[in-house]
Structure formats: C-alpha cells, structure tokens
Amino acid sequence: MKGNVIVGQSGGPTAAINSSLAGVYRTAIDRGAKKVYGMIHGIQGLLQERYLDLSQYITNDLDTELLKRTPAAFLGSCRYKLPEIHEDMEVYKKIFAILDKLEIEAFIYIGGNDSMDTIKKLSDYAIITGHPARFIGCPKTIDNDLALTDHTPGYGSAAKYIGTSVKEIIRDGYCLEYENGVVTIVEIMGRNAGWLTGAAALAKGEDCDGPDMIYLPEIPFDLEKFTQRVKKLLQKKSSVVIAVSEGIRLKDGRYVCELGDSIDFVDAFGHKQLSGTAGYLSSFIAGETGSKTRAIELSTLQRSASHLASRVDILEAYQVGGAAVKAADEGDSGKMVVLVRHSDDPYQSGTEVKDVHKIANDEKLVPREWVTKDGTYVTDEFINYVRPLIQGDVSPVMVDGIPRHLYRPLNL
Amino acid sequence: MKGNVIVGQSGGPTAAINSSLAGVYRTAIDRGAKKVYGMIHGIQGLLQERYLDLSQYITNDLDTELLKRTPAAFLGSCRYKLPEIHEDMEVYKKIFAILDKLEIEAFIYIGGNDSMDTIKKLSDYAIITGHPARFIGCPKTIDNDLALTDHTPGYGSAAKYIGTSVKEIIRDGYCLEYENGVVTIVEIMGRNAGWLTGAAALAKGEDCDGPDMIYLPEIPFDLEKFTQRVKKLLQKKSSVVIAVSEGIRLKDGRYVCELGDSIDFVDAFGHKQLSGTAGYLSSFIAGETGSKTRAIELSTLQRSASHLASRVDILEAYQVGGAAVKAADEGDSGKMVVLVRHSDDPYQSGTEVKDVHKIANDEKLVPREWVTKDGTYVTDEFINYVRPLIQGDVSPVMVDGIPRHLYRPLNL
Structure with a gap:
C-alpha cells in the first residue's frame, strides 16, 4: 500500500478486540503503509479529530504480544451510529475531510452490527462521491450474534471464561451442605442471543456434571415449570447450579428481571435499578423451596478476562485484522471479513470477505434445534460448535504476579 | 508412623485447601501411614460415620497434581462447632469411638478459626482421657484473619484473582465514554477484615493506575465524604473504579448494605434479600451524580478460581499440610501449623507449630497504619506484605479447553 491506514474500535469490550488491532497494525506495516492511525473512541472520536499514531505505542514485537493480551479496547470505543447519508451530509463531509488530511487509503473498523452499519454507509458515500478510500469491517462481539460469519472473535474467550467459571462455581456449591440444599443461579450476558449462556455447558466433562439447567433468551421462560424442575433436582442433589441469560423473558414478552419491579430502586434521576435476572430468581426460589x-x-468479568483467553480466539482475531488490511489493499470496500469453518474435527478455519450490505443489523440467534426439546439445555451440536473455539491458552505476561497490559495515557 | 491418619476440611471454599489435603496425604504415606482417611464434610460428616479412603482417589502423581488444582473442598466441608466438653460429652465419646475403630494416630483439620476450636477441644479431651491420638490444625481461609500465622493459605490465590480481575475491570471501564462519566463499584469479600479488599491495590502498576479508592471494613464509612470524593474524581477522570468490602459500616455500626433495606425483597420464608454493598452504593452514586x-x-469466583491460583500459595498450602502430619508424627498435639515470613525481598517463609489455645477465635484485622490517613487506600506496607504471596502460576491442566479437576462422586 502507498497511503495510510486508520483503524477504530467500536461497541462493547472483549478479550480479543486488541488482537485484531495488532493484526491490522502488523499487516499494514508489512504491506508498506506509511502510517497507521488509531481513532480514539471510534468514529465519534474521529469526528472530534481525536486519533493517535499507533507506531508510538507499538514499538517492538513485545508490545504486539502485550496488545494481544490487553482486554477491552486499547483505542477506546463508542456506541455511535452514523446518520443516513441523505439526513446529514455534513457528518460525512467532515469525516472524509479528516481522512483526506491523514491521506487514508484504508479505513478498518472493528466491531459488531452497528460498526458494520458504519462501514456500509462510509463505503456507500465513497462510491457515490468517487472517493478512492476503502472501508472494511472486522467482526468483534462476545455475543456471537453477527450474521454470515461462523463465529465472531471475542466469543471464544468469553465462552472459555464462562465454562471455566461455571465449573469452579459448581465445585464451590458442593463444598457445604445445607438442610434444604443450595441453589446457585449464574447470570450470563446476552440480551437476545444465547450463545454465551449456552457456553456454560462447557463445564460438563468426565470430572463434572456441568450446570443442571441452562436457559437461553431464545426460549420463552416459564417460571412455574422452572420452579417445579428446581424442586425435583433438589430431591436428588444437595447443590443445584443453573445458568440463565440476562435476557430471558416470559411468554408475554416481559423480562424476568422486570418481575421484581415493585421492589426495585428508582434514583433521583428516575433511573430504575433492576434487581437482575439471577437476583430475582434466587429470591423467588428461596421463597418457594x-x-x-x-x-x-x-x-463485565466475562468480556474482559484476558487472563483466560482462548488461543484459537486470539489468533483468529489477529488473522481477521490482517485479512481486513489485505482486502482493502487489494481494492475491496464495503466488505466485512468473516470466519469460515472448514472442518470441526480437526478444527480448521479461514477468512473470507463478504458484502457488508448483507450483514449489517442482522442478529444471529441460537437455532432452535441446538436447544433441547424442553428448552432447559443445549444439545451436543451446540457444544461441538463452541468447543473448538475455546482451545489453547495465551499465557499472560506476568509482572510481579499480575498480567501486564499495553498501556496508553487516557483522556487524549 | 504406625497407625492411620484422618483429615478433614472445614469452613468456606478456597483455591488452596485441596493442596493442603494433597500435602497431608503425601507426607502421611511417605512417613508410613497405613491408611489416610478423609472425613466427608468435616467433623459433622464424621459424626455420621461418613469418610473415605483417600488412596482410592489419589492413585498416582497426576492425581496429586490435579488435587492441588481443584478448588473448593474435595472432601466436602462443614460449619459445625463442637459443644464444650462439659456440655455434651456424648459427642466426644462418639468421635473417639470412631477414631479408635479406624485406628487413628493423627487427626488433621484444615480450616479457619472454628476449625482450630475443634482441634483445641479434641486435643483437650484426649489429654483429659489419656487418649494417644494427636490433633493438629492446618490454617486455611481466604480472609487471612487468623492470628499468629503471617498469612493463611488460600489468601494469596484470592488476592491474585482480585488484583487481576480489578485490573481487567479498570481496562473495561475506560472502553466507552459517558456524558457524566462511569463509576464502577467492585464488592469484595471480608465481613470484618479488609485483607481481600486491600488486594485490589495489586492492580496498580506501570501500566495501570489501580482502583481510585479502596474501602476496608476496619474504617468507619462516611457516605457523604465518599460521595464528595467520587464527584471530585469524576471531574478529572471519565472512569472511576472503587473497591469496597462487603462489610463496610457507618460510624453508628449499620452495614452499608443495610441502607437499602426499605427497597429489599422479603420472601415467603421471611428471608431478607439484601441489595448488596456495591448495589446500594452504585444506585446512590447514580442518583447523586x-x-x-x-x-x-x-x-464466590474470588475464592474458587483455581485457574488463576498463586504458586507461592499452592506450594505453601501443600507444605502446611505436610508439616501438620510431621508434627503429629513427632508427638505434637493441640497445635496449629503457622507460616513464618523470614524475609520480604527475596521472599522466604517456613512453617512452625503454635499452641492452638492461643489462636482459636481470635480475628486478625488490617493494622490501622496499613491504611492511608483518610481511610481511602492501603499503604505501601500493605502492598509489600501481600505482593510476595501472589507470585508465580500453577498452570491448570487443560482438557479440551477447560481446567481439569480431581473428581469424586458426590452425596456419599
């Protein structure tokens, strides 16, 4: 490449998003980019002309390795959605003026659905105006709810953390005996998609029964049946562990976490503080049993636990970053890099690019057939899907007993 | 030794208690014990004649290594306090009859204050009745609140988990910008002693500012001053992270977690579900700012996270188990093994045995001079004390992406 590259991060933190950033940086330098800029807090920061020169932070190969092991978003992130082009052309003119000033040839945006919407709009604007810059998206979300890609970077590490933590919680639950048993409800992220909650099943193995039930947001939640099942389990087991998605809802559409409404706290600003799904269910079950x-x-631990990242996930995130730069360099625009699974066992994957118009704003849910008929567990298909994504470790670089991260001064 | 050994675990789960169990088993076998029995759920289970033969579970050196990496209590635990000898002699007669049946020469109990009380009473009873069995205690508690020992096995691993997780939470907090900033309150275990909460300071290093404030239960909590400090921090920083002990109390003795009382849920059994210290403070701060x-x-993650155990902690826990068997074999009784720190830098420690009468029921708190004058942080002395205890890693034995534990069938 002859010009410069700019890269941004958008949406929620993950343990792998900085590995994609490392991949973008290394590949851009390898392919001859003069400068690789980072947007500070994504497109929102770019609109305020907040950006940095990544070479000032990644000065050697050790920095690259530390960046791969640094959770959350090194550059800072945002949740900004661009207006439609016809609604506010000024925003686009401003962005492209900044890109021209920085001599940007490739614009890489790492994020979820909203970020792919950004890529789509910027690439459309470039085509309309005949601007030569290329715009490529890199998938990133622990939620794994992006369409067209087999899975998203960030998901594997979150799944590994969830499987491991749920297993440790199960061991903890058997430690002490209580007269009427003990019921532990573990609340896992995922408002609409159950990919993360289903990963609790990874705790199951030769040495562990796994959680007793798993409730995904895709399946309507029946409080009465749930209670009956818990009572039945308590007849057989002294400790019951249940994984629930934060987003489980009743048949009538109400969130379970809203059921405790009358007892929730409303602060002076009128914000309602929900008791949480697990909080409500554990109070309810205590009362019933x-x-x-x-x-x-x-x-947030599940999305930022770099110390327990999956090697497959971190490497794929890095590859996806590199593939985005390669695609832009080869002339692609308005595309997202996707992960394609060639084989489950042995696991083999690769990258391709797909038209971002087909991806933006679509939400991929767990297929109904990957949940058991009674809706209380995931099937072997689900486990076979996620298992390869949690393989291998990325040893943290420990300094004085604590993992080291790549540092940048904040509030730039 | 010529007779048999019996070992029990008591109190809350830790990441290191099974390493002490492994130490007891190995040293007992090495010193010639014929059988090493494990009480199932401590002294309470023993009273129901629930025990197992450990050689059926630890069949080779790999099993020993897995046991060291298994969180919670492999044998199951209890919170049972023995009656005074003069109150209920029958309990003692029953226990000693079982010990005689099993030909027990050494009785090792791994636990906290209550467990040392058990050792004291059983050893007193043996002395009074002229029974030859020896009774030795092994310290264990994440709370680090046992007297006479420099620190307790289990504390170092919990501290490492807390320091690491708080650092990851700090990174997570800087990811997204909010108009009025973001305040994260992290609630850490320790009802009366602040050893665990203070370990949040371990997040601080060249690459991280650490938490902005740390509130220990030893220092009376002032809600108004707290709020003023948070507001001041928010003027300088977009993300504020505060570590609080679950047990912080106002000057008048009320727990902070009780302040939300009016809004808490009372279930059908009359159990009050508290909103939690962090839950209350975060609602309050949202309202104020x-x-x-x-x-x-x-x-519970902080006490059972074996996947991030400290090597120093796991090795010391193992040594303490072995030292307990050695002490009993050499004729000691009514003693607890303690850890003695010979040097801070380089860190060097060893074991001694101390009279359990001097230990039982005493609670060691964080010294006032290890907390800053304004009560919002720990001092360098605190950090120098805990830092050596979190050094080194115990790589989990990963099977299919998840840590392997030593398994025993439950509900025996």
Whole structure:
C-alpha cells in the first residue's frame, strides 16, 4: 500500500478486540503503509479529530504480544451510529475531510452490527462521491450474534471464561451442605442471543456434571415449570447450579428481571435499578423451596478476562485484522471479513470477505434445534460448535504476579 | 508412623485447601501411614460415620497434581462447632469411638478459626482421657484473619484473582465514554477484615493506575465524604473504579448494605434479600451524580478460581499440610501449623507449630497504619506484605479447553 491506514474500535469490550488491532497494525506495516492511525473512541472520536499514531505505542514485537493480551479496547470505543447519508451530509463531509488530511487509503473498523452499519454507509458515500478510500469491517462481539460469519472473535474467550467459571462455581456449591440444599443461579450476558449462556455447558466433562439447567433468551421462560424442575433436582442433589441469560423473558414478552419491579430502586434521576435476572430468581426460589440460594452475575468479568483467553480466539482475531488490511489493499470496500469453518474435527478455519450490505443489523440467534426439546439445555451440536473455539491458552505476561497490559495515557 | 491418619476440611471454599489435603496425604504415606482417611464434610460428616479412603482417589502423581488444582473442598466441608466438653460429652465419646475403630494416630483439620476450636477441644479431651491420638490444625481461609500465622493459605490465590480481575475491570471501564462519566463499584469479600479488599491495590502498576479508592471494613464509612470524593474524581477522570468490602459500616455500626433495606425483597420464608454493598452504593452514586454506574460482586469466583491460583500459595498450602502430619508424627498435639515470613525481598517463609489455645477465635484485622490517613487506600506496607504471596502460576491442566479437576462422586 502507498497511503495510510486508520483503524477504530467500536461497541462493547472483549478479550480479543486488541488482537485484531495488532493484526491490522502488523499487516499494514508489512504491506508498506506509511502510517497507521488509531481513532480514539471510534468514529465519534474521529469526528472530534481525536486519533493517535499507533507506531508510538507499538514499538517492538513485545508490545504486539502485550496488545494481544490487553482486554477491552486499547483505542477506546463508542456506541455511535452514523446518520443516513441523505439526513446529514455534513457528518460525512467532515469525516472524509479528516481522512483526506491523514491521506487514508484504508479505513478498518472493528466491531459488531452497528460498526458494520458504519462501514456500509462510509463505503456507500465513497462510491457515490468517487472517493478512492476503502472501508472494511472486522467482526468483534462476545455475543456471537453477527450474521454470515461462523463465529465472531471475542466469543471464544468469553465462552472459555464462562465454562471455566461455571465449573469452579459448581465445585464451590458442593463444598457445604445445607438442610434444604443450595441453589446457585449464574447470570450470563446476552440480551437476545444465547450463545454465551449456552457456553456454560462447557463445564460438563468426565470430572463434572456441568450446570443442571441452562436457559437461553431464545426460549420463552416459564417460571412455574422452572420452579417445579428446581424442586425435583433438589430431591436428588444437595447443590443445584443453573445458568440463565440476562435476557430471558416470559411468554408475554416481559423480562424476568422486570418481575421484581415493585421492589426495585428508582434514583433521583428516575433511573430504575433492576434487581437482575439471577437476583430475582434466587429470591423467588428461596421463597418457594426454603433452600439457600445464591445469585452470581459474571458481569463485565466475562468480556474482559484476558487472563483466560482462548488461543484459537486470539489468533483468529489477529488473522481477521490482517485479512481486513489485505482486502482493502487489494481494492475491496464495503466488505466485512468473516470466519469460515472448514472442518470441526480437526478444527480448521479461514477468512473470507463478504458484502457488508448483507450483514449489517442482522442478529444471529441460537437455532432452535441446538436447544433441547424442553428448552432447559443445549444439545451436543451446540457444544461441538463452541468447543473448538475455546482451545489453547495465551499465557499472560506476568509482572510481579499480575498480567501486564499495553498501556496508553487516557483522556487524549 | 504406625497407625492411620484422618483429615478433614472445614469452613468456606478456597483455591488452596485441596493442596493442603494433597500435602497431608503425601507426607502421611511417605512417613508410613497405613491408611489416610478423609472425613466427608468435616467433623459433622464424621459424626455420621461418613469418610473415605483417600488412596482410592489419589492413585498416582497426576492425581496429586490435579488435587492441588481443584478448588473448593474435595472432601466436602462443614460449619459445625463442637459443644464444650462439659456440655455434651456424648459427642466426644462418639468421635473417639470412631477414631479408635479406624485406628487413628493423627487427626488433621484444615480450616479457619472454628476449625482450630475443634482441634483445641479434641486435643483437650484426649489429654483429659489419656487418649494417644494427636490433633493438629492446618490454617486455611481466604480472609487471612487468623492470628499468629503471617498469612493463611488460600489468601494469596484470592488476592491474585482480585488484583487481576480489578485490573481487567479498570481496562473495561475506560472502553466507552459517558456524558457524566462511569463509576464502577467492585464488592469484595471480608465481613470484618479488609485483607481481600486491600488486594485490589495489586492492580496498580506501570501500566495501570489501580482502583481510585479502596474501602476496608476496619474504617468507619462516611457516605457523604465518599460521595464528595467520587464527584471530585469524576471531574478529572471519565472512569472511576472503587473497591469496597462487603462489610463496610457507618460510624453508628449499620452495614452499608443495610441502607437499602426499605427497597429489599422479603420472601415467603421471611428471608431478607439484601441489595448488596456495591448495589446500594452504585444506585446512590447514580442518583447523586447522574453518572452511569455499575456494581460488580466478585462473589464466590474470588475464592474458587483455581485457574488463576498463586504458586507461592499452592506450594505453601501443600507444605502446611505436610508439616501438620510431621508434627503429629513427632508427638505434637493441640497445635496449629503457622507460616513464618523470614524475609520480604527475596521472599522466604517456613512453617512452625503454635499452641492452638492461643489462636482459636481470635480475628486478625488490617493494622490501622496499613491504611492511608483518610481511610481511602492501603499503604505501601500493605502492598509489600501481600505482593510476595501472589507470585508465580500453577498452570491448570487443560482438557479440551477447560481446567481439569480431581473428581469424586458426590452425596456419599
């Protein structure tokens, strides 16, 4: 390449998004880019002309390795959605003026659905105006809900963390005996898609029964049947562990986490603080069974736990970043890099590029046939799908007992 | 030794308690014990004659290694406190009859304060009745609140998990920008002692500012000053992360987690479900500042995260188990093994045995001078104390992407 590259990160944090950033940087340098700029806080920051020169932060190969092991978004992220071109042309003129000033040849955006929408609009605008810059998207989301790609970078590491943590929680649950048993409800991210919650099944193995039930948001939740099942399990087991998605809903569409509404706290700004799905269910089950109950939210830990990242995930994230630069350099635009699975066992994958118009704003859910008939567990197909994505480790670079990350001063 | 050994585990789960169990088993076998029995669910299970022969589960050196990497209590645990000898002699007669039946020469109990109380009473009873069995305690608690020992096995691994997770949470917090900033409150275990909460300071390093404030239960909590400090921090930083102990209390003695009382849920059994310290504070701060707030409870994950155990901790736990058997074999009774720190830098430690009468029921708190004057952080002395305890890793034995544990069938 002859010009410069600019790269941005968008949407929620993951353990793998910085590995894609590392892949973009290395491939761009290898292919001759003069400068690789990073947008600070995505397209929103770029509109404020906030950007940096990545070569000031990635000065050697060790920095690259540290960047791969740094969670969240090294450049900072945003949740900004571009207006339609006909609604506000000024925004586009501003962005392209900045790109021209920086002599940008390739614009790479790492993110989820909203980010692919950004790529689509910018690439459309470039085509309309005859601008030569190329725009390529890199998939990224722990939610794994992007269409057309077999899976998304970030998902494998989150799944590995969830499987491992749920297994440790199961061991913990058997430690102490309670008169009426103990019920642990683990709340896992995923408002609409159950990919993360289903990964709790990875805890199951020769040395562990796995969680007793798994409830995905794709299946309507029946509180009465749920309670009956918990009571039945408590007759057989002293400790019951259940994984639930934060987004499970009743048949009538109400979120389970809304059921505790009357008891929730409304602050001075009128924000309602929900008790959480696991919090509500554990209170409810305590009342119904007299068991000791525990609510555990894996919370942000599940998306930023680089210390337990999956090697497959981190390497694929890196490849996807490199493939995006290659595609732009070869003239592609308005495309997203996707991961294609060539084989399950042995697992083999590769990258392709697909038209971003076909991807943007579509949400991929867990297929109904990958959930058991009674809706309380995932099937072997689900496990066979996710298992290869959690393989291998990326040893953290430990300094004085704590993982080292790549640092940049904040509030630039 | 000529007779048999019996070992039990008591109190809350940790990542290191099974390493002490492995140490007890190996040293007992090496010193010639014929059988090493394990009490199932501690002294409470023993009273129901529930025990197992450990050689059926630890069949080779790999099993020993897996046991060291298995969280919670392999044998099952209990929270049973023995009655005073004069109150209920029958309990003692029953226990000693079982010990005689099993030809027990050494009785090792791994646990916290309550467990040392058990050792004290059983050893007193043996002395009174002239029984030859020896009773030795092994310290164990993530809380690090046992007297006379420099620190307790289990603490170092929990501290490593807390330091690492808080660092990942700090990275996560800087990812997205919010108009009024984002405040994350991380709730950490420790009802009375702040050893675990103080370990959040381990996140601080060349590449990370660490948490902005740390509140230990030893220091009375002032909600108004707290709010002022958060507001001041928000003027300088877009993301503020605060570590609080679950046990922080106001000057008048009320727990902070009780302040949300009016909004908490009371179930059909009359159990009150508290909103939690972090939950209450994050709602309160949202109301006061208009910031986005997040409450994260590290919950049971911090005590059972074997996948991120500290090597120093796991090795010391193993040594302590072995030293307990050695002490009993050499004729000691009514003693607890303690860890003695010979040097901070380089860190060097060893074991000694101390009279359990001096230990039982004492609670070791963080010294006032290890907390800053304004009570919002720990000092360098605190960090120098804990830093050596989190050094080194114990690589999990990964099978198909998930850590392997040593398995035993449950509900025996």
